[in-house]
Amino acid sequence: MKLKDLGEFGLIKRLADDISINDAQVVAGIGDDAAAIKAGGPKLILFTTDSLIENVHFTCSTITPYQIGWKALAVNLSDIAAMGGVPKHGLVSIGLPPQTPVDFVDSFYQGIKDLANKFKVNIVGGDTARSPQLIVNISLLGEVEEEYLALRSGAKAGDKVLVTGDLGGSAAHRLAGKHLPPRPRVEEGRVIVRRLWPTSMIDISDGLASDLRHICESSQVGAKIWSQKIPVSEKTRQMSEQSGKDFLRLALEGGEDYELLFTASPRRLSKLMSEIDVSMTVIGEITDQKGKLLLIDKEGKLHPLESKGYEHFKENRP
Ligand SMILES: [Mg+2]
The missing domain is CATH 3.90.650.10 (PurM-like C-terminal domain)
Structure with missing residues (x-):
């Protein structure tokens, strides 16, 4: 069987079937917009991640670098919103071809920063790597009161x-x-x-x-x-x-x-x-x-x- 026969949701189910969580700290695991975790404080921590890949999620002819950055963060913010939460801290990992113009990267990153500022999200780290095409992955933490989850x-x-x-x-x-x-x-x-x-x-x-x-x-x-x-x-x-x-x-x-x-x-x-x-x-x-x-x-x-x-x-x- 190939992945194309299984489909995305079939794959997620297959991967998740082998994962058992025996930890009372995990309130919501795989299968929602974000995971929800008890961390000792009065609020639950929300934890989500999303990737954008050139020629899979977008082609550079129809979207500006600024918009790619904006979108990469927006889809994560949206998952925190879907849990009723407030987004807080993000990690941004990017893969780029070496011939990418620096202006492109600046503009792409500006899209992330502007949206992060708008929602008071702190970008607290990340990773950079060489890649055959642009890949961006953002992991985002948020928080929500347990009664509003x-x-x-x-x-x-x-x-x-x-x-x-x-x-x-x-x-x-x-x-x-x-x-x-x-x-x-x-x-x-x-x-x-x-x-x-x-x-x-x-x-x-x-x-x-x-x-x-x-x-x-x-x-x-x-x-x-x-x-x-x-x-x-x-x-x-x-x-x-x-x-x-x-x-x-x-x-x-x-x-x-x-x-x-x-x-x-x-x-x-x-x-x-x-x-x-x-x-x-x-x-x-x-x-x-x-x-x-x-x-x-x-x-x-x-x-x-x-x-x-x-x-x-x-x-x-x-
Ligand atoms: Mg979602």
Whole structure:
């Protein structure tokens, strides 16, 4: 069997199956957006890592070096946000070909530094190495109060499904050969955990359909989503039309929007949603039909919600 047959999620499952954690300090291990660890203090430590690789995650013709640096940190910030946490300290490791212009590296690093400053993240170390193409890996520590920790695993039948911001923008830009710098929803994540007590949360990196499936699998529930409620901006609709693609497909499967997808009890939402100054939309509901994800179209017809989001080792990005 080859990796391409196993797929990214199959590989993660295979690697994780052999790892047993017998340590009460580990509150959440493999299988969430970040690990959560008790470290003696009043808060949990969140720990995450993400890599960007040239010609896998990006090609230098459609993204500036500044944007590569920005994105490399943004995807990590987004994972801390998805746990309800505050990002704190990062390590940046880079691999570069020797012929890379120093200006390129300066600009790339400026993207990291500007975003780090914006979120008061300290870059406390890292590593540099020669590499045939640009590779950047960032490891990030964050923190969260135990009562605000948001996992993927707590969604319950009857909970509403919500998403921040709008979806499909990143995919629409990609189709037009452009890059849309992600805006990690750190402040929004904090407001959501403090006010709405989400039963589960994830960031949308692979695509709405795929990431909702992660929540449903972790929580052992099902979900139904109303296609007409999925927030898609006018610009995304126009751009997808110009590319001859269905904007709904981009929103469901495009990925890299880095919005937060979460579930919350309807009682809490009806009391508090109107008071909260965060752009968010109710798009569906959690059901007790384990593993069954449904899309309800504008005529009210039910369709299976297939998760064709991006998966490494398979070739599948729309
Ligand atoms: Mg994530």
